[in-house]
Amino acid sequence: MIKAILYKEWIKMRALLPVAAVAVLGFTVYALLRVERAVDFRGAAHVWQIMIDKETVFIEPLRLLPALAGIAAALVQFIPEMSQRRLKLTLHLPFPQRGMILVMAAAGLGALAVLFAAQAAMVWGYMHRLLAPELTARAMMTAVPWWAAGLTLYMLTAWICLEPTWRRRVLYLLMTAGVARMFFLSDVPRAYDGMLPWMAALWLFSLLLPLLSVDRFKQGCQD
Amino acid sequence: MGDSVIVCRNLTHYYGERLIYKDLSFEVPRGRILGLLGKNGTGKTTAINILSGYLRPRAGECRIFGERSEAISPATRARIALLIEGHVQYSYMTIAQIERFYSRFYPRWNRDAYYGLMELLKVAPRQRISRMSCGQRSQVALGLILAQDAELLVLDDFSMGLDPGYRRLFVEYLRDYARNGAKTVFLTSHIIQDMEKLVDDCIVMDYGRILVQMPVRELLGSFARYTFTTGAAELPPIEGAFHPGVMNGRAELFSFAPQRQVEQALGGAGIVFDGLVRESLNLEDAFIGLTGKY
Missing domain, CATH: 3.40.50.300 (P-loop containing nucleotide triphosphate hydrolases)
Structure with a gap:
């Protein structure tokens, strides 16, 4: 049954995934080529110096991509469920209802995790040849909140989509916008290091939110 | 249960x-x-x-x-x-x-x-x-x-x-x-x-x-339409009758009661009538008889 649920999610996501992969990985290649050009013109030592003096990691243009990918994945997965209240079909299937939602979410989170891992591998693969380990770690740690934002905004978007009333959707949207802002408050490298455990806790909490929307759907809440 | x-x-x-x-x-x-x-x-x-x-x-x-x-x-x-x-x-x-x-x-x-x-x-x-x-x-x-x-x-x-x-x-x-x-x-x-x-x-x-x-x-065996002619412009409430009405001197009501009982009910309500006919219904007519035509 889990295989069948994943199959349905694959059908919904399969048009998005290549687009998301091209966008995320394409922009990553672009960002890394910019670093490569700086190395070509001014040498690696100059890049190191810029990274330290100007508090940059050169991959800042990528910061919003994981968040956008997470939002897009949730939209393509969960809007079809709420269109014509199709969620009734899904919840009627002989599978635990909360488990169903979590398996659906796992499909989206899994796809995002693969995408973000590919992006991380590209960044690390390029930078560790060029930079000191500390500087590579600095770039990677700077990007971790961006990936966390992607995974968290995926769950929050699912929460909004599955909510059965527009009034609450607007409220949840405002709350989600506040949470999203939190992930992008600082451009300083590793500014979020101390917050990473809290981000992990927030993501774990966000796993429960779509279940809340489904409970409201089952109660028959409507505008 | x-x-x-x-x-x-x-x-x-x-x-x-x-x-x-x-x-x-x-x-x-x-x-x-x-x-x-x-x-x-x-x-x-x-x-x-x-x-x-x-x-x-x-x-x-x-x-x-x-x-x-x-x-x-x-x-x-x-x-x-x-x-x-x-x-x-x-x-x-x-x-x-x-x-x-x-x-x-x-x-x-x-x-x-x-x-x-x-x-x-x-x-x-x-x-x-x-x-x-x-x-x-x-x-x-x-x-x-x-x-x-x-x-x-x-x-x-x-x-x-x-x-x-x-x-x-x-x-x-x-x-x-x-x-x-x-x-x-x-x-x-x-x-x-x-x-x-x-x-x-x-x-x-x-x-x-x-x-x-x-x-x-x-339902179809017991529920029927009764039609009759009457001089009344409209029908008062009649015991056991659903949606009684009159159009151009022709009255209609629906009931589970047998014909004799309907006759008694009409008489009891003081309605002067003639030519009472009982008609069997299909389900759609029975539905309309029970719920009315809006």
Whole structure:
């Protein structure tokens, strides 16, 4: 049954995934080529110096991509469920209802995790040849909140989509916008290091939110 | 409670301030085909939403196979085939994909029943459901319902969007399928002629209440239209009569009472009448007789 649920999610996501992969990985290649050009013109030592003096990691243009990918994945997965209240079909299937939602979410989170891992591998693969380990770690740690934002905004978007009333959707949207802002408050490298455990806790909490929307759907809440 | 698959007790529900039901109770016996009839807005779909666990009533409860409808276990859901109003399905899938998807959930999945009905559609297995006509989409949804080989079928407005030929075919197919497999069916439809050919029992609902619940044969055997001529411009309330009315000197009323009793009731109400005639009804006429013509 889990295989069948994943199959349905694959059908919904399969048009998005290549687009998301091209966008995320394409922009990553672009960002890394910019670093490569700086190395070509001014040498690696100059890049190191810029990274330290100007508090940059050169991959800042990528910061919003994981968040956008997470939002897009949730939209393509969960809007079809709420269109014509199709969620009734899904919840009627002989599978635990909360488990169903979590398996659906796992499909989206899994796809995002693969995408973000590919992006991380590209960044690390390029930078560790060029930079000191500390500087590579600095770039990677700077990007971790961006990936966390992607995974968290995926769950929050699912929460909004599955909510059965527009009034609450607007409220949840405002709350989600506040949470999203939190992930992008600082451009300083590793500014979020101390917050990473809290981000992990927030993501774990966000796993429960779509279940809340489904409970409201089952109660028959409507505008 | 006996051997009832569905038992609803004292359902009370409001949408905002608007009362839908108060203390509504009904049962669906095992192995019977029961049709829920009612005008638009009388709460047929609301009843199905409560039954399928997608609406919590203000008061009362429904049980299906003994389980509370808002907490039906997965094992019990496997015994219930649910057709949602509008024949909603996963329209982003193709005929083949949706069969492959559903078949994994139902141990008694009958692939041949599904593809047997799909052959009538004359569409390619790789055609996406969203690109089909409304009627074709309905047929896909019904094919999926029958393939589940469930013990209980809950069908909300099953005939919507079907052309007359397919509707007739489906009614006959469903009747044989239900009787041969000892299935219990609870359904609604706007097309009452279909119900007459299909259902064993009917519940006729009016706003907020059930008017009758009985076998269709018993209803059609006992409920009749009485017509007569009268000089009265309008009829007063008459005991045991539904929707009495007069048009151009010709009066009409509906009643479960035999002719002699109607004669007595008319006399008792002080109505001068002549040429009282009793007419048997089909289900649609009986429905209109019970609920009125708006």
